[in-house]
Amino acid sequence: MPELPEVDRVRQGLEDLVLGARVTGLSLSWPKIIDQPSPEEFETIMLGLRLEGLGRRGKYLIFDWGEWAWISHLRMEGKWLVLPSDQAVDKHTHLVLQLDDGRDLRYHDVRKFGRIRLFPKAQLDEELARLNLGPEPWDLDADTFYQQLQRRKLAIKLVLLDQHVVAGIGNIYADEILYRARLHPEQPANTVSRIKSNRLVHYAGKVIEEAMAKGGTTIRSYTDALGHSGGFQQTLNAYGRAGLPCPRCQTPMKKIKVGQRGTTFCPRCQVLKKERR
DNA sequence: AACAGCCCCTGCCCGC
DNA sequence: TGCGGGCAGGGGCTGT
Numbered sequence: 001m002p003e004l005p006e007v008d009r010v011r012q013g014l015e016d017l018v019l020g021a022r023v024t025g026l027s028l029s030w031p032k033i034i035d036q037p038s039p040e041e042f043e044t045i046m047l048g049l050r051l052e053g054l055g056r057r058g059k060y061l062i063f064d065w066g067e068w069a070w071i072s073h074l075r076m077e078g079k080w081l082v083l084p085s086d087q088a089v090d091k092h093t094h095l096v097l098q099l100d101d102g103r104d105l106r107y108h109d110v111r112k113f114g115r116i117r118l119f120p121k122a123q124l125d126e127e128l129a130r131l132n133l134g135p136e137p138w139d140l141d142a143d144t145f146y147q148q149l150q151r152r153k154l155a156i157k158l159v160l161l162d163q164h165v166v167a168g169i170g171n172i173y174a175d176e177i178l179y180r181a182r183l184h185p186e187q188p189a190n191t192v193s194r195i196k197s198n199r200l201v202h203y204a205g206k207v208i209e210e211a212m213a214k215g216g217t218t219i220r221s222y223t224d225a226l227g228h229s230g231g232f233q234q235t236l237n238a239y240g241r242a243g244l245p246c247p248r249c250q251t252p253m254k255k256i257k258v259g260q261r262g263t264t265f266c267p268r269c270q271v272l273k274k275e276r277r
Numbered sequence: 278a279a280c281a282g283c284c285c286c287t288g289c290c291c292g293c
Numbered sequence: 294t295g296c297g298g299g300c301a302g303g304g305g306c307t308g309t
Contacts, residue, residue, distance in 0.1 A: 075285095076303070115305095171302075
């Protein structure tokens, strides 16, 4: 489940590996991954384009193809792979772009949840605006964030996962941020104190930056474009540690569901506070 | 406006 | 061994 740090590593990998390459052939075996335009138009437009840049916003990858651009979201298990063209195509590979250097850029996605949107690059700003993403975690403004919490009754974890509030945080890092800030994941957002809100802002930036420095987290299937795993999983305090002792107080970590999502926290360090009026 | 519910998919795990 | 059912889960969409 790639989140911001993993998506950024993918971006870097692609930049190193295929920047400047030109598309000489194309095969799209699961058209639904292209949500715009039609498969036929997609093929016609892509042939001959040169990859001129790679960007990222939140968990979205941005491919600059000169006159055209993509926004690509990997969702749960999407991967971009760069492989020699003569290597056999895996059954979960849904798009193959042959490049002019004898290699392929391939989109691989077991669950077929990921999406690619193609549009004229002149529309990039409006396409990004349409996503209505919140700031990158390290750009969060403490006042704005606290104001958003005050008008939401949702569990605080679900607010951290809301891409309109802050972009790039997913299930793993949400648990880590809440653990460090010592907040119960189900604490209603509008009952989070100003101090705790500030702590969330602080740790959101810090956890994501630390994870980026370690090349992201590999839990199930994430790898970068070279097939390398991340290194942050050794640093995880909460996610995936249900039943194991809390690194701070040794109390066994507890696993619950918050808005259909598996959530691990320390029942002693992260206590639900009573609402005050 | 906020939020709940549904849908997309497949691999994996469980019980029988 | 084979099979059916349940589960996981980000985000887009609809309905309230």
